[in-house]
Amino acid sequence: MLPFSEPPLSPAAYAFLEELVYQRSRIRLGVDKQALVAGRLGRRLQSLGCGSYEEYCGLLQSAEGEDEISALIDLISTNHTHFFREAAHFDILAERVLPVLAERAAAAGREMQFWCAAAASGEEAYSLAIVLAEFCRSRPGLSWRVYASDISRRMLAACRLGIYESDKVDLPTPDLLARHFQKGVGEREGYYRVKPELRRHVTTDYVNLFQDSYPVPRELDAIFCRNVMIYFDVESRRLLVERLFEQLAPGGYLFVGHSESLLGLGHRFKAVHPSVYVRPS
Numbered sequence: 001m002l003p004f005s006e007p008p009l010s011p012a013a014y015a016f017l018e019e020l021v022y023q024r025s026r027i028r029l030g031v032d033k034q035a036l037v038a039g040r041l042g043r044r045l046q047s048l049g050c051g052s053y054e055e056y057c058g059l060l061q062s063a064e065g066e067d068e069i070s071a072l073i074d075l076i077s078t079n080h081t082h083f084f085r086e087a088a089h090f091d092i093l094a095e096r097v098l099p100v101l102a103e104r105a106a107a108a109g110r111e112m113q114f115w116c117a118a119a120a121s122g123e124e125a126y127s128l129a130i131v132l133a134e135f136c137r138s139r140p141g142l143s144w145r146v147y148a149s150d151i152s153r154r155m156l157a158a159c160r161l162g163i164y165e166s167d168k169v170d171l172p173t174p175d176l177l178a179r180h181f182q183k184g185v186g187e188r189e190g191y192y193r194v195k196p197e198l199r200r201h202v203t204t205d206y207v208n209l210f211q212d213s214y215p216v217p218r219e220l221d222a223i224f225c226r227n228v229m230i231y232f233d234v235e236s237r238r239l240l241v242e243r244l245f246e247q248l249a250p251g252g253y254l255f256v257g258h259s260e261s262l263l264g265l266g267h268r269f270k271a272v273h274p275s276v277y278v279r280p281s
């Protein structure tokens with residue numbers, strides 16, 4: 001293969017891409033991310049046969065541009081995640097939050113419903129599902145569902161598949177691995193797959209957090225929206241937090257990333273634990 005030389009990313013092309021990404025996802029790249037953008041898009045331009053960013057920007061604006069805008073956001077978004085990330089949240093969920101939510105759902109004779117609103121490749125949604133399955137093991141009769149969504153279709157495909165490299169499946173205790181994962185053999189050696197019994201509880205769908213309405217139920221019991229608000233500006237965070245409030249049942253919980261305080265957003269939530277909020281009943 002010939003060595004690949006990246007086309008230069010001019011300030012004008014960068015400004016166009018930055019604005020387009022913001023308009024479509026509210027991800028604010030900022031003035032200092034040219035190198036990151038060029039690093040992430042260089043190969044894409046090559047595979048499309050675009051010799052310059054100006055040509056690529058033209059494609060994005062053309063009649064066929066919509067699919068490419070999706071691909072652009074896919075490449076630009078940061079999808080880092082892992083199982084039981086910010087583990088304290090899962091302890092709070094199991095020990096303090098679920099007993100309350102389960103009692104409420106049982107009294108109303110309905111299933112518990114959770115939304116993992118920026119699920120990336122699924123590790124967070126399956127961590128949540130594991131905690132729920134474990135909680136319900138000793139409480140037959142309780143039913144539950146996790147809605148997992150993301151703006152990245154590439155990530156959603158990985159989430160739906162539920163296959164992870166063995167050394168990335170780092171769970172709090174080894175018995176969880178045996179209960180909820182199948183070990184890959186043959187071609188799948190070195191991977192684990194989430195068991196179908198658990199995957200059945202997880203519904204995966206595309207959601208842009210800034211689209212007009214969400215294809216998930218209202219009156220949710222809890223929303224995990226973690227480590228995504230850091231990419232948004234204050235106005236977008238404020239809007240998002242208000243919409244998540246509306247999506248929760250009274251008494252429902254919002255979990256945000258440890259570094260994503262809602263301070264200064266003028267929200268209606270009550271803080272109950274570090275980076276955990278409740279919609280007052």
Ligand SMILES: C[S@@+](CC[C@H](N)C(=O)[O-])C[C@H]1O[C@@H](n2cnc3c(N)ncnc32)[C@H](O)[C@@H]1O
Nearest residue numbers: 025077079081118120151152208209226227228
């Ligand atoms: C760093 S990951 C966080 C994954 C997981 N929540 C966690 O805490 O480990 C951020 C995810 O947010 C998604 N994202 C970014 N902007 C979004 C938007 N406007 N709507 C929905 N998802 C978005 C990205 O595609 C990415 O998968």
